[in-house]
Every structure is written in C-alpha cells, then in structure tokens.
Amino acid sequence: HERYLNDQTRLSGKSSCATLAPGQELKVSGGEEVTGTFREGVMITHLHSRARRDRSFEVAFHAIPYLEDYGFRPATIARPVMAGTLPARVTSTKSSDIYGHIDRDGRYRVSLLFDRDHWPPGEESLWVRQARPYAGDTYGLHLPLLAGTEVAIAFEQGDPDRPYIAGVLHDSAHPDPVTIRNYKRNVLRTPANNKIRLDDARGKEHIKVSTEYGGKSQLNLGHLVDGGKQPRGEGFELRTDSYGAIRAGKGIFITADAQMKAQGQQLAMEPATSLLRRAQNLIAGWESVTQTHRNFSPDMDTLKQFVEKADQMKKPVLLMEAPEGIGSVTPESILLHSGNGLYMQSIGEVSIASEQRLSVNASQAISLLSRQEGVRLVSAKGPLNIESHSDILSLTSLQDVTVQSTQGHLQLTAKNGITIGCGGAYIRLTPQGEIEIHGPGLLSLKGQHNLQGPASEDFQLPDLPSSVCKECLKRAQELAQGFVPRDA
Template sequence: MTARVTSAKANDIYAWQDASGLYRVKFDADREDKGQGQESMPVRLAKPYGGDVYGFHFPLIQGTEVAIAFHEGDPDRPYIAHALHDSRHVDPVTEKNSTRNVIRTPANNKLRMEDKRGEEHIKLSTDYGGKTQLNLGHNVDAIRKLRGEGFELRTDSWGGIRAGKGIFITADSQPEAQGKVLDMAAVHSLLTQAVSQMESLSQAASAAKAQLLQYEQQQALMEEKLLALKQAVLLMSAPEGIALASGSHLQAVASENIYMTAGQNVELGAKKNITLAASEKISIFTETEGIEAIVAKGDLISQAQSGNIEVIAKQNISLTSTTEGMTFTAAKTLTFTCAGGAYIRLSGGNIELGCPGDIMMKQSKLLYSGPASMQSNIPELPDSGPQSMSFMLLDALGNAAPSTMKVTLFDSKSKEQIWSSAFNDGESGCFEPPESENFHAIIGDDKWTSLFSYNDEHDIEDETDDDLDFDEHGPQYDGELNEQDKE
C-alpha cells in the first residue's frame, strides 16, 4: 500500500519522529479526516543496514510517498518498506543524467558519483556559507562543462588543514598510487644535497676563518623531524619549483632558525628597502668570486659603533674619489706604516715621520710658513647603553598585584639568585641583566604560588615547598634579551 509521511507541523521541512524514530503516515486510501500527525500508528522505517548505533539514516520529511508493508501480513504491524518518487517529487536522476549516482539531502548536502566513461568524477558538497566542495576526477560545472581535472578542495568560507602528527605536501609523481603514502625519496635526495652543500661551504668558511654554517642542525632537522614525519612538521616538495605570492604581505617566522639553501643563486629584490638586523652578528662569506657593494645614488655608510673596522687584502687596497677629495680623520692618532719600517704618525698637533732608510723629497718648491691647524669633524655615534627590564603583574580584571607579591630572578645555570624586587602598584623595579643572559623569573608571594614563563606558555601551579627545585618545575623564564629594553 502507498502512503505519505505526515507531521504535526504544517509545511514541516524536517522529519517528524517520536523518541524511538518512528513515523506517522497517511494512507492514500484513507479518506477519514484525522488530526494532523495522528493519521496512523507509529511505523518503523526499513533500512538496508542498521544496528545499535550504526546504519543508514536518511530521515523522511512530510509529503514523501512511501510503500507500506505489513510484518508477516499482520495489518496491525505496518512498516515503511521504502520511499518512492512520484509526479510531484520527480527522481533527480533521469534519462538526462542517468550515468550519475547521487545521495542528496533536502538541504542540498550532496555526494555525486559520475560513471560516464572518460568523465568519471566524485563531488562532495554543502551549500552552507556559500559553496564548500571536494571535487575529484573530471570536474565539471552545473552545465557539465569541464572545470579541471584532478582534485579540488574549495570553499566560499574559511578553510583549515590540520594534522597533529605532521603534513607532507608534494608534487612528486606516484603513478597509479603505487608506493607508500609518505614516500619521500625525492625530497630526501634534495634535503641531503642541501646539507652536503652547506657542509662544503662551512669547510671553506672555516679555512678562511669566517663564521661557520650550522649544517649539523640542518642534518638533525632532516633526520630527526622531517623524514617520515617523525615529529609534527609541515614538509613541502615539488620537482619543478614552488612559488609563494601575496597581494599584500608575506611573513616567515621561526622561533629558532631559518635555513635557506640554493644549488645555484639566491636573489633578493625590493622596490624600496631591504633591511637586515641581528642582535649578535651578521657574517658574509664568498669562496671564489668576491663581494660587491655598489650604490648608484646616495651614500655608502659603514660604522662600528662600539668596536673596530678592519680591512685586509692580500694584494692591493685602492680608495679613489673621482670628482671630490678624501678625508682621513682620527680622534687621537692617525698612523701610516709600511712593512719596511717607514711610518707617518699624526697625533695631537704634531706630525712624526720615521724610517730606517732615506727620505726622498721631489718638488719644484718647498714652502714654509707659520703654524696652522684644521678642525677635525668627529661624528658622535649612538650609545647603546645597558639593557633594562621590569615586570608588571595584574589580575584578570586589570587590578595591580598586592605589595606582598615579588619577582625573583635566578641564573639559569647556577640557579643562584641574581635579583629580586617587590611590586609597587603592580610594577617591579628595573633590572639591568648582563647582555644576552638567560635566567629564570619566579613571581609570587612568600610561598611561590604562581609560576610564569616568559615564552607565553604560562604554567600556574600551587607549590608550597620553600626549596625552589628548577629540575622539578622546569624553567619559568627562559628568554634571551635583545638590544631593545623589555618592560
């Protein structure tokens, strides 16, 4: 017998079921005017697969035509055998698209599998937030025009890809899905080659007494983290190139190191400025072809604001001004020497000439006059004074910490106390630590109830032991100061 699914709600867009998932139906042969949603006893829906917490679950909504069967022919035990399409609810798969296999919900959540030979594809989609789709194979639009091939994961809303154990993205070919999922032979070869290149350059730099490259750390990164995704990393590889493009900004951040290796050239270009800054050292080394620094317009400035400038060449050093002059200035002494022992020294208001041999002077005239002097223009360099820092302690509402709270700093190696200060209106006194010094900071009251970490991993623990055991609790402040004051 045929019937239609009913609901106690008019124009219900969702399935109307009881607590057991049973439906109400109105038989097509039933001419009695019963209350809406009370046209039949509760009936079950037969499914091709079902069990306790599993099975096929596609709820039927109001107006769906169904076929009613009776268990063992008992008219008091009806159930919904299956759902039917009719003239009012035409089958979405007809002679026009008979090669398609579709699962689609009333809200247009859809799984479509196309079986037309040469155009096979799978589409998984939802209309929430616009369109979110996973397209596989021969991808087409609404009028079956080709959009592309392969796979596409797209959305009009936000997107995220997350894998807690690591992600491997590669354009290296693996035909017919032969091989392991994490087959990294190609990227392994590239990474090994990069480490080998850096090792070779590091050896050349060592011979020249230049800054060594940390190729051992690159080797450790490759072997201990990247290969086989031993740790939670993102590894990307492509045999013919990778491009990153942004219409605005592009940022690369690493809490430790950034390694860049090229088999040939590394080229940096900017329409305006390129700025390099390091809190410790910048080292430049070339093995064979030299270094060029050319300024088409403007000045070339080199300063050592608290140290020396040393220029050494195995052959000649040439300084030339093509249109103006040259000035050598020293605050105390200016000395010119030669390997043979001859020298000229300018110091104070005196000039001293000395040599173990002869002084030869060739001129048309030698003119003498009274004393004269020239004012030296000594530039004033910036003074990078001592670093300083202070602590502020507020509660969640922004109120200042009580005066019973204090901060104490301990040396990260010896664990000896190096400074302590109470909080006054939520702020501690200023501390001037040694440059680039690592230390632990503990903030709390006399029982040290609160432990804070400088690297934003805030650990809050209850600890009443007066003996501060860093090995048990781990570092609570482990940061390296830079050239800027931290407060």
C-alpha cells in the same frame, strides 16, 4: 497449552435431544456401553443438528471432559492479511516542516491515502518504523524523510496492526534527482543541497562532495565540470568560500612527484629525502671553508635533527617537495620565522631583491663569505655607510687596497690619531694635533713649499648609537637596578 489439550482430547456423540447447546455439561447414565468419561460429565463445545422428512431429528456434538485439567479454549480466528503495500505520505505537526518529524526511536507518522477522515496534522497514524538498508546499535543509515514524501507501507506477516515503511517513492511533485538527463550519475542529495555525486561517464569519471555553507565548500575528484557540465580541470580540488585548514597531528608531506595508479606507499618520499640529504651535505661542505677563512660555521646539529625528523615523518613536520620548482607569491606580506635554525641552500644562484629597502639584522653577528668571485657592495644612488658602533672596523686584503672618490673629497678623520705606515716609515697624526713623519731612509718632498704659522680645523665625529644587551638587562634585573649604562 490448554488449546493443545482441547485438540488432544476430543469426545463426540449423537443424540435426538433438541435441548442440547454448546457450553452445557452433559452426563450420560446407562449400562456398560456408556464410558466413564460421559458418566463423569463432559462439556459440549460444538453442535451440528439436522433433520429431514424421511429421518428423525439428529444432533451430533463434540465435547471435552468436564474437569479442571481441561479448560475450554476456542479456536483462534485468523487475522485479516494485508497483501502488498499501501501508498501513504509522511506527515508532520508543523506546516512546511523543513526537517523530518520523528520520535526518539526514529519513527514517522504517515497518512494513508485511502483514509478520508480528518485528523490533526501529524496524528494520522501511530509511529511507524522505516526499513533501511543498514541498521544496528546506534549505527546505521538514516536519511530523514520530510512531510509530503510518498512512501510504501507494508505489514509484518500481513498483520494490519504492524505497518512499516518499506520504501520511499518519487512522484511528479517530488522528482527523482537522477533521470534520463543525467542517467550516468549516482546522486545523494539532501533537502539543504548537501550532495555526494558519483559520475560514471566512461572517460569522464568524477566524484563531488559539496555543501552550501560558507558560500560553497566542495571536494572535487577526477574529471572536473561546472554546473553546465563543461570541463574545468582534472585531478582534485578542495575549495571553499569560507575558511580552510589542513591539520595532521603526525606530519604533512606535500609533493608533486608522480605515483601512478596509486601504486606505492603513502609516505614514499625518496626524492624528497634525497634532496634533504644533498642539501645537508652541501651545507656541511661549507664548514671547512668557513674555518679556513675564519668565518662563522653553520649549525649542523639543528639541520641534522630536522632531516631525521622529516624522514618518514618521524616527528610532526611539514615537508614540501616538487621536481620542477616551488613558488610562493602574494601581493601582501610573507613571514618566515624559525624558533631554531633557518637554512637557505641553493646549487644555483640566489637572488634577493626589493623595490624599497632590504634589512638584514642579527642579534650576534653577520657573516658574508664568497669563495671565488668576490663580494660587491654597491649603492647606485645614495650613500654607502659602513659603521661599527661598539668595536673596531677592520679592512684587510691580500693584494692592493684602493680608496677612490671620482668626484668628491676623500676625508680620513679619527679621534685618537691616524697612522700610515709602510717599510718601517710612517706618518702619524696625534690627538694633540701633531704630525710625525718618521722613516729609516730618504724623505723626499717635492713641490712649492709655503710654511706658515700653526692652524687647525675641527672635524665633528658622529655620535654612534649603542644598544643594551640582553645579558645586561638580566643582570640588572637580578640586582634590581633601575638603570643600565649603555657601556656596561
């Protein structure tokens, strides 16, 4: 403001007085030709004197009123202007620093290449900002520069006191990751070889995201190649030499159905839901069959709930579907566990085979029902045992029942008796060793008869194991009993 007033109020005059000097107060007295400003006094700000042989000495001066309202302010001296950029290198206080040396504001120290003075490492300059393509309040793009990286230093409005890193340069010691050898690629690579690569080779486009940790972890998309640019597949690959996990809090849908050119919704699952509904209807169709044959009916409520949850991922479920089949193989073990219902449904055949033993257990009951071609239980080698450890064993047939032993002995034994009956006639073997043969009609005995005195033979019956039911254990716990009888 004061400099503006200086420029607004300018006084000038000429004199032959050789003692005038800038900064002096000058008061001029005289007649009416002298203005009041000069009578009150002025302060000389500029002098220009000249003299020649043919002229007298002359002084031309400029002045401002000598008042408190006017404070002399000399004209500003123009700063030096730095045009263009200067080459420099990023520095660090650590030798061979593998990380960027920056301060809390993300600034760097640089060494200007023309500076021949010796400075402590990392103190060659004040902290210098870096210009970036994207920046904001705690967001932006910042790839830290390592010591030795060549940079171009520019200056704000050419002010040498306000330098900044305008750009980063490659050189012979720090070659560019994209050269004539791979000019079709767009590469972002960090010093630790974390990499994002986008290959624009027409017809062979691919994207690779890679890190060296865990051996090597990669996401490969499109035309897949190896380190020698040789094809090794197409599509996508997510791989790692370490652990892997797929997690989705609202559900996971894995399908092999095509969705060309990414057209369609993410959860387009019409083929999968159609198969789910079909399986549900087929299992429901067994309900009437099992009721007719007095077998156990499937639990349709649990299955219905699952189908509703899986449709459009209404609940966090895992659903897999493929139009040409799904395989799950391992040289070790496979575990299938369900906390509620486990359903296996096939329109074709179901084959279950084991090179060793096959065990089927149920806490409540096991039901086998064949609708058309029958049920076969075959032991190619070794005994075939059918046992009921705590209840009856019932064999019922609409037609003939055949019990045969092609090379052995057929033995029927019972603790409380055996009865064979037909048409009102029966043969009964009692626990007391008596034999009753009764019939309403003819009793025909043919063959040689050898009647001797009484004789007997003991038949050892096996001891059948029994288990303690969960209800018995709970009841014993409530009664604080230490022992539970097996026949409870």
